Amino acid sequence: MAKTKIYFWLKVDKKFFDNLFIKRLKNMPGGYTMTVIYIRLMLESLEDDCILYYEGYFDSLVQELALKLDVSEDDINMTVAYFTKCGLIQIDDDGHATLSQAKAMVESETNWAKYKRDQRKNSQNLPKLENVQNKKTISNSCPTEIEKENRVNSKSNNLYLDNILSGNPDFTFPTWLEETAIKDLEKTKHKELWVPIAYLNQVANKRYKFVDKTKRLLLARFKEGYTLEDFKQVIDIKTAEWKDSPEFSKYLRPETLFGSKFDGYLNQKPKTIRGKSEDNFPDLPF
Known part of the structure; x- marks a missing residue:
């Protein structure tokens, strides 16, 4: 059975940059870098319920994140320390980091939902044909085998869960x-x-x-x-x-x-x- 892929993304609007903690970074040395790293940390956390798990490969989560994001440990350390102080990152006793703001900004959809959204977009771009009866583009009335499989898999996964x-x-x-x-x-x-x-x-x-x-x-x-x-x-x-x-x-x-x-x-x-x-x-x- 094919697996149901879930896509995640952050919904960032103007209000994010109006946040006092983010605006304050504009006047701090390295503030721009810290803002970018913070956004990247949120993106990294999305697949695991907005938690960055300390895997134990190195001495600290900071070292693991520095390697993962290909940035310096000092930049990661400053970013984590700043947003922890602001209350937007919480570190538990096991060294895992929860990014609470990411939880409020995360959006997701399954591969089936993405397929249907792309399908609707493609059908809107098809040229209109006049004087043709029973016009059929890509329709829900006769789903393809891929549609059937994804629909069954999605329903099956939900029932299993x-x-x-x-x-x-x-x-x-x-x-x-x-x-x-x-x-x-x-x-x-x-x-x-x-x-x-x-x-x-x-x-x-x-x-x-x-x-x-x-x-x-x-x-x-x-x-x-x-x-x-x-x-x-x-x-x-x-x-x-x-x-x-x-x-x-x-x-x-x-x-x-x-x-x-x-x-x-x-x-x-x-x-x-x-x-x-x-x-x-x-x-x-x-």
Whole structure:
């Protein structure tokens, strides 16, 4: 089944630049650079519910963002410090950054909605033909196979997610879950939602809790149409690659596995890292 792609963007208007915190930057050294970096940080956060997750690859989130955005650590540090002081960025105990203003500005649509919008635009640009009965351009009355597939997939994804959130009474635990993992899941309200965490704990010998910050990651992937089998495959691939490496086993965590590079991990060929080597450095989510 094809995955439902979700496109995100920021809705920026004049009011954004009239914000007192933004206007104040105009009179500060490096203020323009900080404004641009702040906008880029918001854009980076969109796919993960306006949160910048600290992956743990370097000593701090600032170092990771500097590499990701290809800017200096000093510029990132000043930007994060300024907007944290303004209350527009909140850093939690795990080093993750929530960009509250981005939540108010984010817009999104599925690939199906984008397809229909482009379709309407294209149909408006077609030349008008006179004296032709039963004119047919691109119409909703006879959808193409692509339309049908996208419509079915979108509806299927929504139903699947609804079942997960409603605590599907007909849910049966996957056969690849051990009894200990099942007992942990039995204590939760949304058993199916937390299966990936229970399985990660099982195969990687971890003790991750069923908490809200992880829930956001799981819901984001389920909304895109990924299934429990997809989560299992990603966990299996990355566990086989990193588990036996003292240097890389720490990356076997929800923020790394279930973030924006999930699809890349899902389609990765299995490989194993055992020792330290420059060639062994993991596939960074940058």
